[in-house]
Amino acid sequence: MVKSLWLSLLLTVLGVVVQTPISVLLGVWAAGRQRNRAVLSAIYFVPLLLSITAVSVLWRAVLDPNFGVPSQAKWLFGDGNLFGTQAGALGVLVFVSTWQFTPLHTLIYQGAARAVPGVLYEAARIDGAGTVRQFFHITLPQLRNTVVTSMILMVVGGLTTFDTVLILTQGGPGTDSTNTAYYMYQKAFKSFDFGSASAIALLLVLVATLVSLVMVRLTGYDRMRSTMEGV
Amino acid sequence: MKRHVRLLRTAVVGGASLAMTLSLAACGGSGDSAGGGSDEIHVLVYGDATNKVEKQLVDTFNKTSKVKAVLDTIPGADYQSKLQTIISGKQAPDVFFNWGGGSIKPFVDAGLLMPLDDFIAKDPGLRSNFLPSVFDTAVVGGKPYGIPMRGTQPVLLFSNKKVLADAGVTAPRTWDELLAAVRALKAKGVTPIALGGGDKWPTQMWFQYVYDRVAGPELFQKAVNGDKSVWASADSKKALGLLKELIDAGAFGTNYDSVKFTDGGSPALLATGKAAFELMGSWEYSTLQDAYPDFVKSDLGYGTFPTVAGGKGAPGNLAGNTNNYYSVLKNTEHPEAVAEFLKLMYSDAFVKGQLSIGNLPTTANTPKFLDGSASPAYSAYQYDLVKKAPHFQLSWDQAYPPAASTTIYQAVQQFFNGQTGPDAFIAAMQSLPAA
Incomplete structure (x- = not known):
């Protein structure tokens, strides 16, 4: 039980840490108006349109140790026992959800980046700031509220991850990827112990609420300070 | 302060509705009654x-x-x-x-x-x-x-006759012959035994047979009836020792936990000659018949599980879905x-x-x-x-009440991949409710 909560948190943190930088960079890049960027962003968006079940089944087949990619790339995967070790199983889970959900967050950042007033960049250029400085001193601060929104979405999604676990790892090896949502499923629909399962569900709601509240408080999101002061 | 109250209320309502979904699922469909004096x-x-x-x-x-x-x-x-x-x-x-x-x-x-x-x-x-x-x-x-x-649907030991012939081994009748075959096949660079460890129940089949051959059917019968001490008996430890020996000999390769039977992974290993044996229910035949008809016609072998020297189980004992x-x-x-x-x-x-x-x-x-x-x-x-x-x-996961299957699956998988030793396996089996 405690292990499953810990695993849920670990998966969530890993998801946020991996997905946020990728989607910020992709989103800001995609905010440019060039045609090639528009075409590529449309392609990047495709994984989000697929059903998560189909995506999981697909990756399960692609990562098969004997007939999938690992059998052809032994220098990278070794014996291909991805689903038989904890690091491998968690890695696959984080990778697949990143592959699927990065487009959503990219889209959010793209929209937000386009809303940053152009005058700020003009002023920065006049002051002699290059692309990198513009990104760190204008774009990122302007995206502050968006980062919080996107992170809360990731945290809530991460804590309740279930379908990928069910299809990719079934909580294995042993209990090494049994997160709280999957643990609840096992209790309810494998062991027919609906009492404990309901208790776990309730606990999950409490933890998710608590984490969201703490995040909102820590990030100052609740004060709704504008990013447009002085513009 | 008002905002806090609202958040709290949202949390409580959300929790209650989630909890309700589960309890409703538990009693869904009661209502209209059948029977009641009908013919x-x-x-x-x-x-x-x-x-x-x-x-x-x-x-x-x-x-x-x-x-x-x-x-x-x-x-x-x-x-x-x-x-x-x-x-x-x-x-x-x-x-x-x-x-x-x-x-x-x-x-x-x-x-x-x-x-x-x-x-x-x-x-x-x-x-x-x-x-x-x-x-x-x-x-x-x-x-x-x-x-x-x-x-x-008894569980049988299926084999690829061509791979066996290439390695110069015959279908094993005893545990020692099986170990010898494993060594010979490994020397040939073939995975000796295909195992869909990702599904977990194929792993369990190995326990069922080894326990039967070593201790006879009585040990498991007693365990299911509530005598938990038998899991810690000398026979039980001997069976676990034999399994450990087989695993350590590399009989299943190293990546079996990433392979499944249900998505066709392990039967494919057997049919394509990448593995020599697979312990599987009799449905293996029709699975292979659908996917590899030529293989079934020419090279598919099947037989019973090997005997163990000094074991109490009769060579004719079976396991599986009765x-x-x-x-x-x-x-x-x-x-x-x-x-x-x-x-x-x-x-x-x-x-x-x-x-x-x-x-x-x-x-x-x-x-x-x-x-x-x-x-x-x-x-x-x-x-x-x-x-x-x-x-x-009867398969262990079915001989115990449904609630036990998760624990059994975890125990057999963790024993196979070396995460836990015999003592933890014994403790896990002792924690099961009696049937």
């Missing part, structure tokens, strides 16, 4: 392709009987949970499908099921027409509670009609119907019709094994 018996079965035969039998029955049988099917995945929900209520069926053993033990304990002694006293054929090793699986506390009603069973609710209103219905389960029409869809029935009259089955030689081989088996061990 019907309800027969509840697991919904799949076999329903064709069950439908035929119900139709045959209804032609002559005044009390009509109604066939209710529940799609596979939901069967167990739905049954659990309705069995003690007004909607309970008169007759229902089950797996014998642990799947009905809780219902027997709750006093819901009718012992079939009276039926058998009136018509001894209800017992004598079935193979004893199969019939015994549905005997709980010395009383019979189930009539076999589908096909048997059969499925019809059990009868104690408060059925038409016991005579139910008895008549159950007699159809050893009729010629039943046997022909099951064979026509690839199932192997376990009745005394089955051999008469084996020539008409899809693969007569294979069917005859299995029938012979089951008929001669001194004991047919």
Whole structure:
């Protein structure tokens, strides 16, 4: 039980840490108006349109140790026992959800980046700031509220991850990827112990609420300070 | 402060609705009641392709009987949970499908099921027409509670004859021969044994057979009946030692936990010659027949599990899915009609119907019709094994009540991948509820 909560948190943190930088960079890049960027962003968006079940089944087949990619790339995967070790199983889970959900967050950042007033960049250029400085001193601060929104979405999604676990790892090896949502499923629909399962569900709601509240408080999101002061 | 109150309320309402979804799922579908003085018996079965035969039998029955049988099917995945929900209520069926053993033990304990002694006293054929090793699986506390009603699926050791020949080994009859074969195959660069460890139940099959060969069927029988000390016995430790020896010899390769049977991974290893053996239920044959017909024709071998020197289990003992069973609710209103219905389960029409869809029935009259089955030689081989088996061990996950399966799966997987040792395995098995 405690292990499953810990695993849920670990998966969530890993998801946020991996997905946020990728989607910020992709989103800001995609905010440019060039045609090639528009075409590529449309392609990047495709994984989000697929059903998560189909995506999981697909990756399960692609990562098969004997007939999938690992059998052809032994220098990278070794014996291909991805689903038989904890690091491998968690890695696959984080990778697949990143592959699927990065487009959503990219889209959010793209929209937000386009809303940053152009005058700020003009002023920065006049002051002699290059692309990198513009990104760190204008774009990122302007995206502050968006980062919080996107992170809360990731945290809530991460804590309740279930379908990928069910299809990719079934909580294995042993209990090494049994997160709280999957643990609840096992209790309810494998062991027919609906009492404990309901208790776990309730606990999950409490933890998710608590984490969201703490995040909102820590990030100052609740004060709704504008990013447009002085513009 | 108002905002906090609102957040708190959202949390509570959200939690309550989530909790409710679960508890509703637990009692879904109660309401309209069946039965209640009607002239019907309800027969509840697991919904799949076999329903064709069950439908035929119900139709045959209804032609002559005044009390009509109604066939209710529940799609596979939901069967167990739905049954659990309705069995003690007004909607309970008169007759229902089950797996014998642990799947009905809780219902027997709750006093819901009718012992079939009276039926058998009136018509001894209800017992004598079935193979004893199969019939015994549905005997709980010395009383019979189930009539076999589908096909048997013993677990066999399948092999790729070509790979064996290339490595110069023959199908092993003893544990030492198996170890020697493993070494020879490994030297050839072949994974000796394909294992769909990702599914977990294929791993469990190895425990079932090794425990049987070392300690005989009694050890597991005692364990299931609540004597937890047997898991810590010398025989149990010896069985675990043998398994450990096999795993450490590299018999299963290193990435078996990433392979599954259910997505076709492990049968593909066997058929393409990347592995030499696979321990699997008799359905392996039809799985391979569908995907690799040429392989089945020329190179597929099958045999029984090797014996262990000094072991107590008879070489003919089997493990696997003995059969499925019809059990009868104690408060059925038409016991005579139910008895008549159950007699159809050893009729010629039943046997022909099951064979026509690839199932192997376990009745005394089955051999008469084996020539008409899809693969007569294979069917005859299995029938012979089951008929001669001194004991047919029901799969562990089914011999225990459903609640135990998660723990069993975790224990066998963790023992195989070396995460836990014998002591942790023993402790896990001792933590299971008695069946």
